[in-house]
Amino acid sequence: EPEVTQTPSHQVTQMGQEVILRCVPISNHLYFYWYRQILGQKVEFLVSFYNNEISEKSEIFDDQFSVERPDGSNFTLKIRSTKLEDSAMYFCASSGQVFHNEQFFGPGTRLTVL
Amino acid sequence: RKEVEQDPGPFNVPEGATVAFNCTYSNSASQSFFWYRQDCRKEPKLLMSVYSSGNEDGRFTAQLNRASQYISLLIRDSKLSDSATYLCVVIGPGTYKYIFGTGTRLKVLA
Numbered sequence: 001e002p003e004v005t006q007t008p009s010h011q012v013t014q015m016g017q018e019v020i021l022r023c024v025p026i027s028n029h030l031y032f033y034w035y036r037q038i039l040g041q042k043v044e045f046l047v048s049f050y051n052n053e054i055s056e057k058s059e060i061f062d063d064q065f066s067v068e069r070p071d072g073s074n075f076t077l078k079i080r081s082t083k084l085e086d087s088a089m090y091f092c093a094s095s096g097q098v099f100h101n102e103q104f105f106g107p108g109t110r111l112t113v114l
Numbered sequence: 115r116k117e118v119e120q121d122p123g124p125f126n127v128p129e130g131a132t133v134a135f136n137c138t139y140s141n142s143a144s145q146s147f148f149w150y151r152q153d154c155r156k157e158p159k160l161l162m163s164v165y166s167s168g169n170e171d172g173r174f175t176a177q178l179n180r181a182s183q184y185i186s187l188l189i190r191d192s193k194l195s196d197s198a199t200y201l202c203v204v205i206g207p208g209t210y211k212y213i214f215g216t217g218t219r220l221k222v223l224a
Contacts, residue, residue: 031210043158043201043214056211091157093212101146101210105157 002026004106006092012112013082021077021109023092032075033093033103034067036060043091049075082113115140118204120215128223131192135218137202138184146205147178149187151198152217158201161187192222 093103147164164176202215
């Protein structure tokens with residue numbers, strides 16, 4: 001069964017460093033998303049991406065964040081200058097249908113900012 | 115009022131029991147509804163979409179009540195493997211982003 005994959009599974013970085021989280025969505029999907037979940041809290045939407053551009057973003061997704069689809073398979077989230085509060089699990093998701101919009105999530109990248 | 119609200123639990127039930135969770139949402143124009151399951155430190159996994167007419171998948175039944183703005187999940191004949199956090203997800207009008215509830219923890223006891 002096709003699935004969303006993410007790398008790395010765990011990333012440890014120093015405050016102020018740049019990180020890039022990588023995702024490979026399900027191959028025939030058209031819509032891509034990033035969510036985050038701080039430990040013990042709910043899953044929060046960051047950004048959605050369709051047709052090579054951001055379609056929606058939350059207030060969390062400020063100028064420190066960017067997304068890119070550099071080729072036909074990868075979808076990346078970059079955090080330019082990490083802060084302690086960026087420590088969280090980051091989930092990539094993809095969906096193939098406009099209606100119903102069932103999203104399928106990758107296993108996540110645990111980001112730890114020291 | 116929170117956009118999506120769930121009782122965090124935990125619900126501790128014996129194997130074989132029937133358990134039900136509710137979730138309320140604030141935006142009456144919300145368009146799509148889902149139940150996801152999340153195991154500890156894992157990704158949310160789609161359990162079922164929730165349709166206006168209600169839907170059933172094996173031991174799981176989901177209902178939507180638009181008038182009262184809540185969705186429910188019923189689990190019959192609980193198994194140990196059903197122990198997880200159940201996430202209520204809503205999509206609001208004019209958007210595709212998911213709005214998650216905080217989740218309801220279920221522990222099924224032997």
